[in-house]
Amino acid sequence: MLQARNLIKDYRRGRAVDGVDLEVGAGERVALLGPNGAGKTTTLLMCLGVVRPDSGSVQILGHRLPRGRYRAMEQVGFVAGYLPLPERMRVEEYLHMFAHLYGLRDPKAAARRGLERFDVPHLARAMGTELSSGQRTLIGVVKASLHRPRLMVLDEPTASLDPEVALRVRTGLRDLSETDGTSLLVTSHDMVEVERLCDRVVFLSHGQVVANGSVGEIARQFGRDDLEGVFLHLAAASEQSPREAAEQRPLATEASS
Amino acid sequence: MTELTYSGVPASVVRVGAVAKRHAFVLKRSPHRLFDVVMWPVVDTLLFGTIGVFASRNAGGAAQVPLYLMVGIVLWHVVYQAQIALSTGFLEETWSRNLLNLFTTPTREWEYIAGVALFGLVKLVVGVGAVALIAWTVYAFHITSLGFGLLPVVVLLMAIGMAISLFVIGLVLRFGSGAEALAWGILFGIMPISGVFYPVSALPVVIRPIAQALPTTHTFVVGQTLAQGHPMPWGQLAIAASATVGLLVVSTAYAAWMLRIFRERGYVTRYS
Secondary structure (H helix, E strand, C coil): CEEEEEEEEEECCEEEEEEEEEEECCCCEEEEECCCCCCHHHHHHHHCCCCCCCEEEEEECCEECCCCHHHHHCCEEEEECCCCCCCCCEHHHHHHHHHHHHCCCCHHHHHHHHHHHCCCHHHCCCEHHHCCHHHHHHHHHHHHHCCCCCEEEEECCCCCCCHHHHHHHHHHHHHHHHHHCCEEEEECCCHHHHHHHCCEEEEEECCEEEEEECHHHHHHHCCCCCHHHHHHHHHHHHCCCHHHHHHHHHHHHHHHC | CCCCCCCCCCHHHHHHHHHHHHHHHHHHCCHHHHHHHHHHHHHHHHHHHHHHHHHHHHCCCCCHHHHHHHHHHHHHHHHHHHHHHHHHHHHHHHHCCCHHHHHCCCCCHHHHHHHHHHHHHHHHHHHHHHHHHHHHHHHCCCHHHHHHHHHHHHHHHHHHHHHHHHHHHHHHHHHHHHHCHHHHHHHHHHHHHCCCCCCHHHCCHHHHHHHHHCHHHHHHHHHHHHHCCCCCCHHHHHHHHHHHHHHHHHHHHHHHHHHHHHHHCCHHHHHC
């Protein structure tokens, strides 16, 4: 589905992503985790072809980026919890526009189906500015799933949502994944959400993959009870130099064994 | 399973239409945008038209002044509307932080530009129509008096306006919202040296070579020549067309270069 190899990205402030390998299989739900500044969003944006890697390669459904980006995006949906809806459009107009951009034959039916899936058909006529942050996120998810993509990339989809709306988003995503076989690649700071939604977790620290496995495997690898413990451990380590952080990892692994 | 086929309509055409429709909604729900489309053109026409009438009544041998001013203001708004429609269309995506959403769809850059330009044509027709109407009803100046020669002049001026807006888009991609002011200001740097309201020979000597290098200058000479009842100056038209094509190539290459830098440096995060 998605194969990223040895991604490297340098910004003026330093190296943001340092040799990341990332793979998402068909129907798989993968979380990309790490403390702030670990390189999650840059990695996602490189996987989407929005940011060009300094080196490395990205392939989505056999389409190699950047050349195959347009074909790849026909099968990819993207949603970010921090993106607003355009101010001067109704929800249905916004969804119809994206349905057209995705190349759907019947945008109205796709929008209606999407709104119903996430239980928000009553928002169809609302203006983007009239929505709460939770409703905006739901509409963002509807937008990203209009074309029943084979891969959905979600950057902090439930950030700042109340638990009820977050649950609705999670349930809708799980339903989408299970019924349509859509693969998910999710970044989140909500470890409970990740444990409930994702099959596999990839941890980034200092732009490098420091762990890759199921929730249980990773917790064991770092000698913690749950993902939150792993996250806190890595966040503390990220305050140190990359070398110190790397050196601390085997110790943690030893402690758990 | 995605539904990616159209019954006879290429997906690109549908995407261009979707982008155009999005900008139609923006205008419909932002009445203040009508200032750019109608208000300024009307104000400009009244201003320059009245100056022309005043000059023709009070200055000896100034019979050509009102003609220059009327041709200038009507044709200038072709450039202005074409440029401002495309530039503000793109800026709208930065203001509404919609760039990242657009970049993650199968939309090609040219499809997006074509969609904004398509709705820009509607704005251009409305804006220039308002100018032409005022010029006709208040000052008895028919822009159609230029004859069929008006067509290539309008096409060239539209192309120049779009080329300038591609340059502005490139600057915004590279330098962020700080470059926004150019969307409105850049044409006011070009207008005085393009012989819009007077012949280039009226400009200071040192500026004339710059004026001669601009496609706008030669296009306005064509418009002014036709308005005076002379036959089409094919030589000037050829120079204007060549210079316009050159400007389009350069501005497209510049915008593409800036887009590459935009992707390389991750500037999309400025708008997310």
